Amino acid sequence: xxxxxxxxxxxxxxxxxxxxxxxxxxxxxxxxxxxxxxxxxxxxxxxxxxxxxxxxxxxxxxxxxxxxxxxxxxxxxxxxxxxxxxxxxxxxxxxxxxxxxxxxxxxxxxxxxxxxxxxxxxxxxxxxxxxxxxxxxxxxxxxxxxxxxxxxxxxxxxxxxxxxxxxxxxxxxxxxxxxxxxxxxxx
Amino acid sequence: xxxxxxxxxxxxxxxxxxxxxxxxxxxxxxxxxxxxxxxxxxxxxxxxxxxxxxxxxxxxxxxxxxxxxxxxxxxxxxxxxxxxxxxxxxxxxxxxxxxxxxxxxxxxxxxxxxxxxxxxxxxxxxxxxxxxxxxxxxxxxxxxxxxxxxxxxxxxxxxxxxxxxxxxxxxxxxxxxxxxxxxxxxx
DNA sequence: TTGTTAGCGAACACTTTGTTCTCTTTTATT
DNA sequence: AATAAAAGAGAACAAAGTGTTCGCTAACAA
Numbered sequence: 001x002x003x004x005x006x007x008x009x010x011x012x013x014x015x016x017x018x019x020x021x022x023x024x025x026x027x028x029x030x031x032x033x034x035x036x037x038x039x040x041x042x043x044x045x046x047x048x049x050x051x052x053x054x055x056x057x058x059x060x061x062x063x064x065x066x067x068x069x070x071x072x073x074x075x076x077x078x079x080x081x082x083x084x085x086x087x088x089x090x091x092x093x094x095x096x097x098x099x100x101x102x103x104x105x106x107x108x109x110x111x112x113x114x115x116x117x118x119x120x121x122x123x124x125x126x127x128x129x130x131x132x133x134x135x136x137x138x139x140x141x142x143x144x145x146x147x148x149x150x151x152x153x154x155x156x157x158x159x160x161x162x163x164x165x166x167x168x169x170x171x172x173x174x175x176x177x178x179x180x181x182x183x184x185x186x187x
Numbered sequence: 188x189x190x191x192x193x194x195x196x197x198x199x200x201x202x203x204x205x206x207x208x209x210x211x212x213x214x215x216x217x218x219x220x221x222x223x224x225x226x227x228x229x230x231x232x233x234x235x236x237x238x239x240x241x242x243x244x245x246x247x248x249x250x251x252x253x254x255x256x257x258x259x260x261x262x263x264x265x266x267x268x269x270x271x272x273x274x275x276x277x278x279x280x281x282x283x284x285x286x287x288x289x290x291x292x293x294x295x296x297x298x299x300x301x302x303x304x305x306x307x308x309x310x311x312x313x314x315x316x317x318x319x320x321x322x323x324x325x326x327x328x329x330x331x332x333x334x335x336x337x338x339x340x341x342x343x344x345x346x347x348x349x350x351x352x353x354x355x356x357x358x359x360x361x362x363x364x365x366x367x368x369x370x371x372x373x374x
Numbered sequence: 375t376t377g378t379t380a381g382c383g384a385a386c387a388c389t390t391t392g393t394t395c396t397c398t399t400t401t402a403t404t
Numbered sequence: 405a406a407t408a409a410a411a412g413a414g415a416a417c418a419a420a421g422t423g424t425t426c427g428c429t430a431a432c433a434a
Contacts, residue, residue, distance in 0.1 A: 002432065004380055026213060029421060040382045045423065114301030147365050150349040151342060158341030162334065178334050185372035189401065191411055216390065227413045232392065379432070389422075400411075 009047055011037040013058055017103055025055065025112035059119040062104050066096050067123040074131055089127070090156060090179055094172035097160065109164040117157060124153040143186075152183055196234055198224040200245055204290055212242065212299035246306040249291050253283050254310040261318055276314075277343060277366055281359035284347070296351045304344060311340040330373075339370055 015036035019028045030051055034044050048054040074089045097104055107116050128149045159179060163170060170178075202223035206215045217238055221231050235241040261276045284291055294303050315336050346366055350357060357365075 002380065004431065008381080030423085031421075042383080042424085043381050046380075050423085114305070118301070143365050143368050146353070147346070147349065148369075150345060151369055154345030154349070155338060155342050158337060158345065159334070162337040162341070166333070178330050181330050182335075182338050182373045186369045189411070191400065195412080217392085218390075227411095228392085229394090229414080230412050233411075237392085376434085377432105378434100380430085382427105382429075384426090386425075387423095389420100391420075392418095394417075395415085396413105398411100398413075401409085403408090404406085 005047075008037075008039055008043055011039060012044065012047060012054065013061065016054060016058060017107065020110050020112060021106050023111070025051075025115065055115060058107075059116060062107065062116075063119050063123055066093070066104065067127060069096065071127055071130070074127060075134075088176055088180070089131075091172050091176040093156075094160070094175055098168070098172060105164055105168070108160065113161075117161075120160075121153060121157050124156060125149065128153045148186070151186075155179070155182065192234075195224075195226055195230055198226060199231065199234060199241065200248065203241060203245060204294065207297050207299060208293050210298070212302065242302060245294075246303060249294065249303075250306050250310055253280070253291065254314060256283065258314055258317070261314060262321075275363055275367070276318075278359050278363040280343075281347070281350075281362055285355070285359060292351055292355070295347065300348075304348075307347075308340060308344050311343060312336065315340045335373070338373075342366070342369065 012033060015033050016028075019032060019036060028051070030041070030044060033051075033054075034041055037044075048057065070089055070093045073092045104116075107113065108120070132145060132149055156179065159175060163175060199220060202220050203215070206219060206223060215238070217228075217231060220238075220241075221228055224231075235244065257276055257280045260279045264276060291303075294300065295307070319332060319336055343366065346362060350362060
């Protein structure tokens, strides 16, 4: 690949992320993005069709590998199958969010978080579902599986939001303990 | 009050709601709204400062009385204090959503649902919190109260979304049963 | 070195926004 | 019924943003 393309793409992503932490998505103009990224107008539209397209690309870039690595972890360790497993998938996920990708947490706490949340939630839902089908389950026949999957992934996302809004005072391990406390009783 | 004002306001709300069920909020123009509402441009801006302002007003109008009536119900019946209470607050809330205000469900399922969700979630959080302070609680000292409150209201909202996305095949009573099954074990 | 590709910058047609004006209609009040 | 006040219509407006096109330059891979 051409180095110029990668540089341009990275510059646009960086500028866009920086702007997102300042103001809401809808109030950011393409002009501001290209000014901050220091690229030409034509260049921007050569890379992305619209501002929405850029947002989508950013989401994919950010959540892509986080969820993928969680997927791997889930396939080896299972969801919460072995009791008191020191490293659960969710704990890993939280650590990943905290350490490797501070950008993600910034974007999840920004004014336009809804857009990112939708991606996060959808990805997570797939992860939980894949674990449910692997694990041949027995309890809770009275409660639909779809409801449980949604409840678990939904609760997790809500917890992350609560965590961010509270300025992340808890460690991933603590959060994981809380989460297990509200999730394991129903599994 | 002047009848004209009310009519205009109602017409704008109706037009806006109709448009929201067709396309996403960001793609709706003021021009489309005033065309659909059949009011003058000047009139629109006499009522609402911006499109965002209109959205906010619509949210307040829709969620205002639903949450208020749930608040009343919560103060008399409690949250889930008396076991097997046939009418819980959440059940009432679901029924309210289903019967009285089909508009709300339409808006929650539209492309711009995130905006409404934020309102819904915030309102609900206040409701649950008000119940927690009334109820002098004893269990779960290890889990922060804030986390539990967020978990309950967050899970409820996620459930409503799941319900809507699945075309509302369950009755409010069924949903309430599911919800109790995942919430009561941790109370 | 050379053909190819990416980027620049200016100009553009177009859409949307929010305001300002004048004029007409409806309303509440007496 | 008469009238002043308020609400709306409609056109016109500047300002800002969008997405595209053009010709030109610089960087790249071979």
